[in-house]
Amino acid sequence: MSKNLRVKSSKFIDETYRVSFKFNGSRYYGYKGDTLASALLANDIHLVGRSFKYHRPRGIMTSGSEEPNVIVQLHNNSDRTEPNVRATEIEIYEGLEASSQNCWPSVNFDIGGINNLLSPLLPAGFYYKTFMWPASFWEKYEYFIRKSAGLGKSPTTPDPDIYEHEYIHCDVLIVGAGISGIIAAKTAAKNGLKTLLVDEKPNLGGSTIYQNSEHFKINNQNSGSWLEKEINEIKKIDNLDIRIRTSVAAFHGYNFLLARENLTDHLPIEQRKNKTRQKLLKIRAKKVITATGSLERPLIFDNNDRPGILLSSAIKRYADLFGVACGEKNIFLTNNDSAYETAISLIQKGIKVEAIVDNREEIESKLLYEVEKNNVKVFKGFTIVNTNGYKKINKVSLMKLSKDGQKVIGSKINLSCDCLGVSGGWTPAVHLFTQSGGKLKFREEDQVFIPNKYSSEQISIGACNGDLTLEDIIENTPKYLKEFLNIKKTDYDNVEVFSSENKSKRNIWLLPSDKILGKTKSFVDYQNDATAKDIKLALREGFRSIEHVKRYTTTGMGTDQGKLGNMHALGIISETAGTKMGEHGTTTFRPPYTPLTFGTIVGRNVGEYFDIFRKTPMHEWHLKNKAEFENVGQWKRAWYYPKNNENMFEAVQRESKAARENAGILDASTLGKIDIQGTDASEFLNRVYTNAWSKLAVGKCRYGLMLNEDGMVYDDGVTTRLGENHYIMTTTTGGAANVLGKLEDYLQTEWPELDVYLTSVTDHFATISVCGPNSKKIISNVIPDLDLSDENFPHMSFKNTKIGKVNCRVMRISFTGEHSYEINIQANYANSVWEKCMEVGKDFNITPYGTETMHLLRAEKGFIIVGQDTDATMTPIDLQMDWIVSKKKYDFIGKRSLYRSDTIKDDRKQLVGLLTDNPNEILEEGAQIVADVNKSPIEMLGHVTSSYYSPNLKKSIALGVVRGGKNMMGKKLIIPMENKTINVTVADPVFLDKENKRLNA
Amino acid sequence: MFIINCPFCGEREQSEFKAGGEAHIERPKQPTELSDDEWAEYLFMRKNIKGIQFERWNHIHGCRKWFNMVRDTSNDEIKAIYKMGEKPPVK
């Protein structure tokens, strides 16, 4: 049994509620309110992980989201296991299981620790330099690097939890519920503003709420008690929404913020059932007040990373908030007054403080006197040059600093301890501010970056704005709020503050050592094992920009984004390069501030809700008849209908034969349909299609090709003239939305004078296509009143008619080359008409066919599919479709581009038919086409765009694009494949029924 | 994500809109009269300014109307929004 370091009950911990949890397989106990870190510390466990590169033992360093070391894997199951969780943030619950992440086989015996001994061989850029050559070896290196890098395990089965997105619109958002955030929230809400206050911690009040010292008073009460009353008051305000356990991940432009609200992670597992685990809050705030506080800086000295070395402020928080002592013999290293506050807190609780090592020579501080009164030895003008203890610190060595702080002098003093608190002063947490586009300025006197220029309606207040003392916060915050919120007074205008703190600080970015730098391990980035030596090496090797140094040394690139060490990295760079701090700027802080789970990001959009899918009115029929489906855009289209264990090839062969020999039926409802009306409708079509439309008679249909302004084929389809000023245009399934958008664009911006109205009716009408020699008989039974004679109803014409009482439009158009009808009918009647066609068609061997057969049948006829045989580099001329380009029209979209120097070249890729010498050999779509395989490099002439085995022609057919193919008719070409070459002959792309006899058969 | 004040609908989320490239490039009235170079100028040449840019936007998931915007691309500040056919604001 390990020691119990719970020293004094804290009102923030419920000692009547004991919680058991497992860490690395062993059972421990904590109390409700503990974090995993505080509960481990109470059990005297410091060693909880290994560092990334050298596998050095690492312990709990902080008490918050800035924690670099203690990242653990939660749960061990396949669906909820979660890597990279910071033990300092997770609240313990009954059943919690966590394990150290970056160690193998165990945290106490770690094979990767050998890297620590090899560390002279692992300098900055080591990975880049060593593993880049030979490139082909990378896969092998990667395996070992990943195994030793401790990246944690991902879940392997779907996440069973529920996640949600919530949109919040508010007048004022306040990020951070420390003392300044609470002041801001009350002020905003009391002025009638719809206010939202978020904080990442489970309780409000930041670090002031557990402040219980005579040295910090507001209105004559200790500051913690004063703030507690304020918090109780704001909880009663109606127009103030408070979200705890809510961490802002991103601050985008226009005051759009993303936050993650954690709702169940602190609950015992059995209480989480059917509850939303996390919410992604999408917040749009008129005004944003950032009150994110500040982060204590560590100090950079040799072996500053041992377990038992913590930030001074973390030790205070563990003692005051959780009632946990981090050690029984504490020493502090500081350059400012903060460590004294912690020491006083510990002394109050009867925890032994051995000594304070202060970089400052002369100190005028009431806190210092108080500490000295309690017999704590203060070493003024000293620094720590080394620490000892492999798995936990047990000794520190101090030396006197020279006057300029660049050297250590005198003899070494050794002190034993079991915990070292470090305080290098405070860094305003400006991450969100910079994410929003704000610009920082550097404040020389205490070496901090503070907000300077805001990019939106926002301010930063409190410590994140550089007001690092209680006096500054109380004095400045109301002033800023009045100006920002346009109000005359606040409740805080006459608040009295008393503070014993002295602001003086002696900032030394890299503390000197008695050893040469090369012999020290002074960590700047704990998680990525980047040391001061690495940074200096990067500078020696010529890196200057902070962004380059960062990438080369990996400083600040871990899951903690270098929240602790980035300032020191900048400081060391500017000291070494002899430049001023402000000149380098900072590295860019990118969202998210703390990592988000994928579950939170996607919310409810998982599984079948990931994307919408569109179904035709006959979808259920296709399902019932065992169709396989293919996705075309968002549509589910029947692909083929396998019968008796047919594979796709067999089904398509059967369907294709049936359509030409008897009759086929296709659900073509997904084709885009645009209703075009207006007195200028004909003129409009003249301008958007390549062919002429003015002379198309009412009741007639025409195929049209639409180009982009660059002359390349964009879409195609049949348009029918329903009336004098009324057309219905069909588009490709995938192109429907874009075609409508493009037509609207031209109408609104280029030709606003045209009287034309466009309406998408794709979903309103379903389309049933019946083709084949028996189609006429089938339609005559389905619509007995319709005169189907060629004289009354010729190819490329349309009739308004009725099926029963329902109006419908029947077009005699064909995409298969067969005699063919397309029935367009109001969508809700379509399935019954489809079933009727099937019923009637039984006697005529009707066969339903899917998109694959449709593709095969049209390929036999050499009809193109836009997007398959074209790829936005094909003109109509390239497609050998010169016939559809009007020579008479003065202008249409893309016309001028058809005779640009590039588009008139003879050697452009042109569409041709391809026949394999072996009629049973089917080409692969996408395969390259060449003429000469002996020339090196082999010249690529083009590629195969469509390829099928035609059951009707009993041979393989293909379409392809070939450079200069138009003039290659009959020429032999070669398709080189992985293990063979296939010989083909260039042919006419129309393989079947060149005379179009079947249309009227 | 910015908020765009559609001249027909009012303020809406950026996700409802589609950007349509540089504004005030008129399609030539007589393309056939143009040389290859002149036509290429219209067809291909677009500005991509860091700073004040005039651009077209479409309220595609709303009223579907096109309009013009003056935007500072360096900070996404929208300086002005005006309807198609209206004169761009000076400065």
Ligand SMILES: [Zn+2]
């Ligand atoms: Zn609109």
